Amino acid sequence: MSDIAIELKGIDKSFGPVHANKNINLKVRKGSIHGIIGENGAGKSTLMSILYGFYQADRGEIFVDGKKITIRDPNAAIAAGIGMVHQHFMLVENFTVLENVMLGAEGAAVLNRGIVNARAELKRLEEEYEMEVNPDAIIEELPVGLQQRVEILKAFYRKADILILDEPTGVLTPAEADHLFRILAQLRDEGKTVILITHKLREIMAITDEVSVMRRGEMVASRKTSETNVEELAELMVGRRVLLNVEKGVALPKEVRLSVKDLTVKDSRGVTMVENVSFEVRAGEIVGIAGVAGNGQSELLEAIAGMRSAVQGEVMLNGKSTDVTGPGDPADLRARKLGHVSEDRHHTGLVLQFEEAENAILGYHGSPEYLRGGLYNMNAIREAATVEIEKYDIRPPNPRLKTANFSGGNQQKIVLAREMERDPDVLIIGQPTRGVDVGAIEFIHKRIIEMRDQGKAVLLVSVELDEIRSLSDRILVMFDGRIVGERTPDTSESEIGLLMAGIEGKMEAAE
């Protein structure tokens, strides 16, 4: 009856003083892939949460298929044919695929009948959308790409016609992401409507039919994807022109600052995560480690930073051995000029409940400059933090504000400021721009290159291949705990992508 699947009119939502959504209007055509793009905190997730019933709008109307409806909770959204695939999967890890798909839609108190029906329905869905997955596989044993597929199947099992995906490619390899996009395109061709929330401009260009841009709670533009380009979208998102490509001069590597030899690291279960890894990082160069998340990069960084003891191997910092196989002493390594921007700022790099100034000294909190008569001199600490806040343009510029109340990009700048401003010789950086908005990414990339140009040795780990390629002077590719190749940054994405997938010359089947 209507060719508009979803229409939002005048949606308005405030959280206290934060006006998250301002008078949002949005039309999503039936049978299209509609991208919603915007920086972190632009209000994309809030808007989708309103559509999925997690929040109620203060004002505004929602129309599905031309009918005005009220969505009080996710059940109402499901009843209206809306399904959502969250950024962090909502799956029970030790249940099977079938059990997860049924969960919440079992049909009766006794499962027998439900299981038979669900199995048949799941089979039908798999065939219809060519999304094969073994219904009896345990979720935690599946690769993330398949887990995501289960999430999509879960939505269709609940008869979704409209599928919302929140940052779906964050956990996928380039190949898995391509596969997902093929599935989405097929869904569109079968008449389903897809809403794709992302901050990756490339994805928008690659897959969507239409795109809406949000900035600071407002819907600033809607475009046909074919009539726009990356530069325009970036400018709309940030509100000013953005440099998408990092400009950097030629590297001038000098002496070896960090050397890793035959390093082997096991995780807490005793599984070997890093196997005989050796490499060197010189002063004045950025060495990037590319790889799909979970191939040992995290353990490698942790071992170098003294947070995890290695089984064997040697790490030399400025020519002197660190006790990498011992219990580890991050405080000592910091004193020896090793800066560490950890991969997970929420749990590791920051204490979110602390005020900003307290986080600005984390790891350096024993330094005598902060103490007076055995107690902290809070004025001195806050003043030092204020200097960093200004230099790194951390907003809001308030050292007493609780860290949890800063946006992701600003939290990351707090960590970077702390580690970079102490003049380290070696800087190891994990996922520098994860969950960080475009404007801040530009700033962070510039700072990393500045560090290199000042003669620091930088080791960079990122799952964003674009980031590795644009920042690194040398690229090491990690797969299954080993370094499977070294390439220059001008190597094609597909070649590095193959290495990341563990396919190098050997013509083995993928599984």
Add this chain to the structure above:
Amino acid sequence: MSAPFAKLPAWAEYGLIPLINLIVAFLVAGLVVLFVGESPIQAAYLMVKGAFGSGEGVGFTLYYATYFIFTGLAVAVAFHAGLFNIGGEGQAYIAGVGVALVCLQYDTTLPWYLVFVLAVAASVAFGALWALIPAWLQAKRGSHIVITTIMFNYIASISMVYLLTRVLKPLGSMAPQTRTFEAGGQLPRLDWLLALFGLDVGYAPFNITFLLSLAVAFGIWLLLWRSKLGYEIRTLGHSPSAARYAGINQAKIIIVTMLISGGLAGLTALNPIMGDQYRLQLDFVNGAGFVGIAVALMGRSHPAGIIPAAILFGVLYQGGAEISFEMPNISRDMIVVIQGLVILFAGALEHMFRPTVIRLYQRMVAGSGKPATATGE
């Protein structure tokens, strides 16, 4: 991407929400009183009168509060490191032995202030020692501190029966207690403090341990928010992986925190032994270690919150005694029920009313703030 989350101003977070919890606790308690056939209003009147109606009442209220300040601080310090010290009861109990040994040794030879200093040291040492084994087991072996501290409460209880019936009891006495201390083992009362307000402390054992508890509360604030050790304790409590990242020795912090916590619980023993009974007897802690958990929860693990929360529980103890004295239908057990309700609402259910308060607050802010949002609905 995280949704922006709502935040309340400090006055609502630390003032309004505890107050609402308290009011609801008393409303439910009022229903209980009604159920047994007494007037809730009369009971409330008796409680306030018992706690504040006389100098003696105030003295008793603050005497009880002294217990709870120490045990509340003990629980709070451990909380900040992410540890749940249920063992305050046993740590305080064992600390009594240290206090008693000092008093028995020196009460005839030294003045009270010197004995007091030694007894403070002994109570901290004995309390800390009683926390050491659970702390070590947690830090080095991963044995859960809740389980081990609970078990140590029982060990403390049994050990004290043994000590008081076999070892510390004077020859020829039938009672399981030590001899009564002489002047050196008796702390001065704070009658002068209440006299400043024109109150007569009467027989209430309100003693200088109260002042010690206030000083210790301030010291704990300094420790937690102004010292390197406190910074490391709080980092570990909020995020063990951030602590590892920052080079903080987790095992060391667990043990040191529990020693401090046990020492604080140990200080509790001074109040009844040197301030009131002048001898070591059975069950002198009388549940104060457990009440400390509620006090710490209600006081948001901050000394500035723990002191008023401790005084509130002092009121419940003293005013509750008055109610059970005046109202025959309300037994001592009923008072425990009422205290339990306060603990339930202040501690366990502390988040029950938060969402509503946040919503009302937002509406209030939105209504008074921007004119653009004032229309509609």
